[in-house]
Amino acid sequence: MEFTAQQIADFLQGEVIGDAQVKVNNVSKIEDGKPGTLSFLANPKYTHYIYTTKASIVLVNRDFEPEEKITATLIKVNDAYSCIAQLLNLVSQARPEKKGIDSSASIAASVTIPQSIYIGAFTYIDENVKLGENVKLYPQVYIGENVTIGENTIIYPGVKIYHDCVIGSNCIIHAGTVIGADGFGFAPHNGSYEKIAQIGNVVIEDFVEIGANTTIDRATMGSTIIRKGVKLDNLIQVAHNVEVGNNTVIAAQTGIAGSTKVGSHCMIGGQVGFAGHISIGDRVNVGAQSGIPNNVKPDSTILGYPAVPAREFARSVVMIKKLPELRQTVDDLRKEIEALKKQLGK
Amino acid sequence: MEFTAQQIADFLQGEVIGDAQVKVNNVSKIEDGKPGTLSFLANPKYTHYIYTTKASIVLVNRDFEPEEKITATLIKVNDAYSCIAQLLNLVSQARPEKKGIDSSASIAASVTIPQSIYIGAFTYIDENVKLGENVKLYPQVYIGENVTIGENTIIYPGVKIYHDCVIGSNCIIHAGTVIGADGFGFAPHNGSYEKIAQIGNVVIEDFVEIGANTTIDRATMGSTIIRKGVKLDNLIQVAHNVEVGNNTVIAAQTGIAGSTKVGSHCMIGGQVGFAGHISIGDRVNVGAQSGIPNNVKPDSTILGYPAVPAREFARSVVMIKKLPELRQTVDDLRKEIEALKKQLGK
């Protein structure tokens, strides 16, 4: 599909500066824009690229005023970043939609299948599973007994969902993620360990997106809960009986130990570790690779191992860097004191 | 299934305080107990919940004496925690057992199948695989050539076990785990790398449980070994030629580099990293997120990056927190010395 600058400007309610008839059929980043593609300028750090980019069209904010000649056609819009997101969505939706039930899928007799569903090859659906309208189950997915999946939810290839788990509507779960494996619970017994059965489940609310190869364990009793609008990246570990509050965003490889409660609207960096049985307030920001041993108050910004307020962390880093200097100062002072003592002793 | 307080008390050899005929059909945590469920009080931190819980029955230790009125029926037992574990096991065992061989499974001609086995849909079993009695292979499992799996072992959906690996009896391996992929071995050669073939295997002894999406690499030569009774959580990395000693417990996202030997009865926190070619003694405790560059003596408790004895770590944390104060003290001393020098110079 090709569009002219004018067509795109009309769609985005923007204004064309330059050749309104130039055509594009793809999207590119401004630093490696090619002819026939549309790019955008949202971050001022990238402004210099606009004078050399080979992209045919560049979306810019209305207040952008070029300081040199620009070859590309410009489309001025209110918010270039949100407009490019809209266009990416358009392009993405242009892909043919998956539909129908692959004849190789294994579906238990008790499962009712909505007309609008997609079930891919080698996908396994056990007894009493409930599937909403427009659910998409890609190939090689496993859905255990009594699982419920809400409408419009997309489950990518190879996802495994154990029995009794509940997945909301409008969720996206990426390939290889495991939901509802047993929590890590053992009781010491004569030098070895006895398994504590994990009879709870996992509840994922609506509008949650989960990355690839992430693991969310079922609760010992009750539920491990991922609230509405949460976004989890790849390779994240969520232990049994954890609760993650609504609209919290967590970057890759972070781990949350058992029974910890993370608040809503938090932003958690990558490779962070939370101890078990602690409570993190709402709107907390945690820097990448931090270790959180204790409760955290709402609206905190913390960092480090163990995590401290970001300002304190920065100060410690500087202090540690200057330790050799501090040590030298102390040595110098010692010498001066020795000199003073000698002088006085005289 | 429903049980009365009296039936449960009889089973646990406990004593009923309150309505012996009240019935429950599920288990709950005391802080969110619902009518018709049984809960328990083991951790004194949670005692206050017993006066408000809506659970119909609460298991308590024999020495528990209420200080206020309690609505729930109590069952007094010798060890509430171990009793709840027993009950969770009962509930868990009440789930219908998986049996039989799914017609879609792909099983090589040379494999002998015990009558008691479960083999799920789309599971692949290659030549010369040996399967013990009561083995359960969930759907979409891959078992490479010459693999041996001992009796009563459960392999959850999507687990991949490469050729020649040996899995003991009474093991549990959760979904998405990969056992026996090639160790990470390359020889530098003219600025690029040549693969070193990994011809060893992985040996998992009896009573081992492994979480979801964990990876255990095959040895270059010989075996990567997970000893009897080891419990590994999710997303753990075990490199080639590692050995983990019996009854050691390792939390999620920990990584063990090549040829390292971890002792028996260790307790390793989450996100810990072990360097390669080192030896960790028996009964070592390692705090979460620690980095272990060198050998560790038996019976140590260590923490930090690089890890040090726990007490030393705690002291360093305090010291670093107080660095600004120390610096201020040094500045003050400098001024006093200046003053003294002036006074003496007079």
Next chain:
Amino acid sequence: MEFTAQQIADFLQGEVIGDAQVKVNNVSKIEDGKPGTLSFLANPKYTHYIYTTKASIVLVNRDFEPEEKITATLIKVNDAYSCIAQLLNLVSQARPEKKGIDSSASIAASVTIPQSIYIGAFTYIDENVKLGENVKLYPQVYIGENVTIGENTIIYPGVKIYHDCVIGSNCIIHAGTVIGADGFGFAPHNGSYEKIAQIGNVVIEDFVEIGANTTIDRATMGSTIIRKGVKLDNLIQVAHNVEVGNNTVIAAQTGIAGSTKVGSHCMIGGQVGFAGHISIGDRVNVGAQSGIPNNVKPDSTILGYPAVPAREFARSVVMIKKLPELRQTVDDLRKEIEALKKQLGK
């Protein structure tokens, strides 16, 4: 298969010391060598094992001169380590090669299949996939639409490759790895988040090896790129629009945040975290568990959190260890100054 010491020496152009007719049928490590196996001595740390090993043959470097009696037959070669790698390769290649197309595989009509291919059971290949000669797709692999896979590439069980991705020739991708899942991109909108469609792809160049359960996300626009000869270990996270330069080696559980560019010939330890939108020079060495918040110059060796030059890190570690001592010194100086002041005040 069995070989005599003489046959092996001829193959490796080595010289036999001892019984040239002794036979071996496997390879072992020198510390646990068994009769009938061949072992090697490359690392001087292991020299003492040569006097007690039960291996029948040991490869040694030409300059090795025993100081005691050795039972094993020796084969002297120019480079024992590279010779053992050659032999491991031979053993590994002796395994029967997988061939043919399993009848249960699901292959879209538009896909052309080379004669030399292996496609395992329950593998799914979507429309317009292009497969090179000698490609091996193990069971339960998922290949999305328009994916290209170059000749001789091996894809192990359960790997998932999303649509539009490009895999080079002579690559190896281990079980459970996910390539091309959506990058983690969301735009804040009235307290929740809107997904930014990820319409780019992943490009893996030739001679790349990727471990098990690793995740490499597709680009928002353009490509996430893994250059020629890169080796990635298990459980690594590569975010959208990252580029990893040729012949860079990255150990397990490392994470690279979005749009970061890692140079060529780097060596990255395990559990390292790279911030997003930064640039790492060529030939950079990063110690395990480091956190990299900013750009790094070529030829650096860095370590720590945040990472600093390795020498500075080592110094800081010592300094922190000695903080109690420094504090004591400062206290002592304070007392001496008090004493001096008293003396002067008299």
